[in-house]
Amino acid sequence: MKRFLKKKLIIYLVTIVFAVTLNWLIPRLMPGDPISILLSRLGGPGTDQAQIESFFRRSFQLDRPWYEQYLNYWKSLLTGDLGVSIYLYPKPVAAVIGDAIPYDLLLMFPAILGSWFIGNRVGALAAHSRKTDSRVMPLLYALSAAPYFWLAVLLAWFFGILLGITPVQGASSIFILPSLTPAYILDFLHHWLLPFLSLFIVMAGQWAVGMRNLVLYERGSDYSRYLKSLGASSKLIRRYTYRNALLPQVSGLSIRLGQFLAGVVATEIVFSYPGLGYLLYRAILNQDYFLIQGCFLFIVLFMVTANLVVDLIYMLLDPRVRMSLTGEEA
């Protein structure tokens, strides 16, 4: 158990170091001088070129030897200094990201957990009943193949424009300030519904399709045949197959997460929902390099944390996992 955890922790540590190094390296590897590239891209009205240039010179420290630059980059990261946002000057990047993250958590947690539980239930149901299978599965296949952003656009048009019952922009109405009053919470939920649904539906479809095949596989395995031949009730067999099929779905969570994250970014853009994805989008449009870098680090940090949680859950559920990493898998 300890060995497994240790190995995983080393992998995640390497991941973080790799991500930070990438973040530091990419601007320095690109052809030309990064500072002049950034300045040439900025050049909008109202930006103080000289001030920003001196700011860039200080942050990049290109006159120092590379190892010193690299160490200094780590030093400032570890003290929580991610630089200053240019587009929201002079707000620090860490503060800008900190404002966006609660919106993300409120969107992603319910979508991931809800779709996982409901998708798996529907998939298992389809595997057991031919009727459900032939009626529901084609739809679920189509939903699981839909790009997140396309479904988001579809929902926005149908519910927001055609029926006119939901707002299609932002996380709350302009005239209500964020606070813990019932009026604000209701308003937030009203705005939150469509982004949530577009993430939830696609992901639930994917879980259901996966679960259906897994349960079918389990039903064909020796233990369920044996149970059947013993005359066990179908309810019992269902419970056993469901539990066994659930395990790969837990580890599947960490594989789907990357794609899901891309979906979150795209969905937030469709609905102008003020999470990290929408922030990133605006940072790209405004060439706010430090903000982009900060978002990148936070996305990687989120992925590492999520993967670690999935690993821990998996370990709790399946003692065999110890073997899979220390010995042969097959």
Add this chain to the structure above:
Amino acid sequence: MKTAGPPRVIFSRHEAVLAAFSSPKLFGGLFFIVITLVLSILAPLFTPYTPEQIAGPKEAPPSAAHPFGTTLFGRDIFSQTLYGLGATFGVGFFGGLIATLLGAGLGFLAGYYGGTLIDELIMMAVNVFLVIPLIAVLIIISAYLEFRGFVLEAVIVGLFNWPWAARAVRSQTLSLKNNEYVNLSRISALPVRKLVWQDIAANMFAYLILVFILQFSGCVLAAATLDFIGLGPTRGLSLGMVLHEAVNWGAINLGLWWWAILPGAVLTALILSFFMVATGLDEALNPRLRRVRGVI
């Protein structure tokens, strides 16, 4: 050195072909892919307009003259979709090819040297790349690249999609490598390169095709998402970029639903078709899945 003689191989091949022909999933998916491919290659024959041309009235809903309607500026969305499909196919194909080759190569190595340091290192790389999302890396790269083309997009999408292929190929290799014919090749001092190619890769050919199809659709989806976010190529046209334009100009709020929804529907149907082909092929080529389905 295989245990299976030629007659058996022919028989099982016929069996697989038979199963493939009887699979509506495989047929339907393949049909749609071929149709869209032909439409995109011969786009000038099927539409009188070019994607940039002002082809008709502004904001026109779908009609006989403009099957997908026109944009805010009067451009024909049907021709944009047809021309955009070409880039979508190209990026998917080359990205999928890169990801499959890289993933299979590293998967063979890791599987063949299972349990050694090489395996450990490759699997560590796999895990690191699985955790770092492609989209985040691309954002960083694109923030600095003045010009981005479709080739670059294909390469990057491919470079970040290989890990699960490597993982899948590795576990297949692990189960194949203890066969007697592999041992025989090993004790007769066949070089590793040849051994992997003749004894392991040759036996996984069908599986590799399957991996390629899944990678193809995975790369199509990844590239479409990047294009949609606005990180796609700086010039040219793809399905994702048509959708990006639509959302950027507020097509939904203006009520121009056809601008965003119809090209997106084509994209969804395309990804679904790949998915169907992969599932159908899996059922046709994998006797175990066939049997399982027969039981239920």
